[in-house]
Amino acid sequence: MGYVAVSGGEQAIAASLDLTELKRVGAGRSIEVETILAALPELVEQVESEGSLWAPEVAATAVKQALGSVEEAVFLMRAYRSTLERLYTSRVIDTDTMRVDRRISAAFKDIAGGQILGATRDYSHRLIEFELADETPADVRERAAELERALAAEPQAEAAAAQTRVPRVLTYLREIDMVRSYPLDDTEPVDITKTPLAFPAPRSVILQALSRGLTQAVIAIGYAAIRGFGLSHPTVGELRHGTVAVTIDAPGSDAPTEDDAYYLGAIPVTEVESLIVSDEVDDRGNHRSALDVGYGLVVGDDESKAIAMSVLDHSLRADDVRYPTQDQEFVLYHIDGVEATGFISHLKLPHYVTFQSKLDAALRSIAEPEKGGEADA
16 A cells, blocks of 8 residues: 655645635625624634734734634734834733723622622523524614613612722732732743743743633643642632723833823733632741632633633642643643644644654564564474
8 A cells, every 4th residue: 555645736735725715705705804803802802812912903804814713813813923023012011000890709708899790691591592693783783772771770880880990809818918928029021922932931931821822721721720630729819800001111211100101002801819728838837828829811801711820820830740730841832722733733744754654664563573473483
């Protein structure tokens, strides 16, 4: 049995690309970029988050070009991002100044500033609404007006809309010395889009890799850590969603200050501080229980990813690597969607020579024992 190489070369590749494009336009209908932005905001945010580029229209265009494939759209975003010139570095964003529209705690019922449910599907019935299949633009406008009237009459909705800054839930725990403290680290963060991964990785690398990792991979590995393939079982101390301002120092300023900073815009983020009970030893050698904090922050509205990120942030700070979820190389290498997709996809490329070599070796291994058996006889 033998293999014959497919001939055709450039013509075959061009025809393949044409067939792919035909899948997009063959039905004679196209979805507008504005429609993708309006109707699929969470998909666009995921592509932006994993692509490390906040550019909604570019992300929506990538989704359209990729026929809805998140992995392909993220690949397109990162490729486009690599062509952009970096003119400025933003000032450090203080999430204490977040304009909050959703904020909950699973650890405490009553929190300063109150629980703000905001927009969430956590309490919805997971039933398909088949009437959406026949929804018209007029139906959408009518439903939007109806919801706006209903929400305007809700005092809680008005209170949530008026929130600009709320205190952190963990402030109380820190005040009573129940949260493990660490020395302040102002080391310049490593930019993983410019520097290859190296281990052991500093926390700045860990947080960046988790934040832009494939959403489903981060959630799956975080879930594994909670199920027993790790030692991090959290309670969500606080989850908050809102917008944060992005500013840059005034160009040419010798002594830049926050008051002189230029405001570029605001981006939506989801931030989580999870609490994990752990043991520590004090200065006198006494053991006591304390609360460790796992941190997660993602661009957009993906709360599950932010929670899983907080779990893995804690896991990857552990010294015990017997668990795969506490092994930096295992986690950080395998959550990158572009890397994983690229490696899996390369298996479709020609491997004629290497496979033939493996096949020959396997055939020899079958034949040689038979010869050995005859000699022994």
